[in-house]
Amino acid sequence: MKTVSCLSLSGGQGKTSVSLLLGRLLADRGQKVLMVDADPQANLTFYLGHDVKANEPTLLEVLKRQVETADGIYPLTAANLFLIPADEGLHKAQEYLAAG
Numbered sequence: 001m002k003t004v005s006c007l008s009l010s011g012g013q014g015k016t017s018v019s020l021l022l023g024r025l026l027a028d029r030g031q032k033v034l035m036v037d038a039d040p041q042a043n044l045t046f047y048l049g050h051d052v053k054a055n056e057p058t059l060l061e062v063l064k065r066q067v068e069t070a071d072g073i074y075p076l077t078a079a080n081l082f083l084i085p086a087d088e089g090l091h092k093a094q095e096y097l098a099a100g
């Protein structure tokens with residue numbers, strides 16, 4: 001398994017666009033791709049057309065180990081594409097992780 005991260009301190013640098021296009025490209029080429037949306041703005045989740053329903057686990061619940069990782073992974077309609085989604089609650093991950 002290979003991991004690709006798109007990181008930058010400021011917004012508007014192209015992280016979401018690169019993640020979305022690279023993920024779709026690799027999935028189209030037959031690679032199984034797990035997208036992990038680690039931004040509380042949840043733009044990647046939105047662009048991928050995933051609607052986080054109330055009480056459905058997101059990356060926050062996976063990070064806090066409230067659910068098994070597998071329970072936070074959702075298959076998307078496109079072949080080979082899976083998502084651990086974010087929503088605005090992911091802001092809380094910062095305090096959780098800082099508290100150790």
Ligand SMILES: Nc1ncnc2c1ncn2[C@@H]1O[C@H](COP(=O)(O)OP(=O)(O)O)[C@@H](O)[C@H]1O
Pocket residue numbers: 008010011012013014015016017018043
């Ligand atoms: N290669 C590019 N060329 C021109 N505009 C781009 C490019 N990549 C992203 N953008 C635009 O820049 C803006 C910010 O991109 P986005 O991927 O949302 O950044 P981030 O996730 O880092 O905040 C968006 O309006 C996007 O359409």
Ligand SMILES: [Mg+2]
Pocket residue numbers: 015016017039041043044
């Ligand atoms: Mg973004």
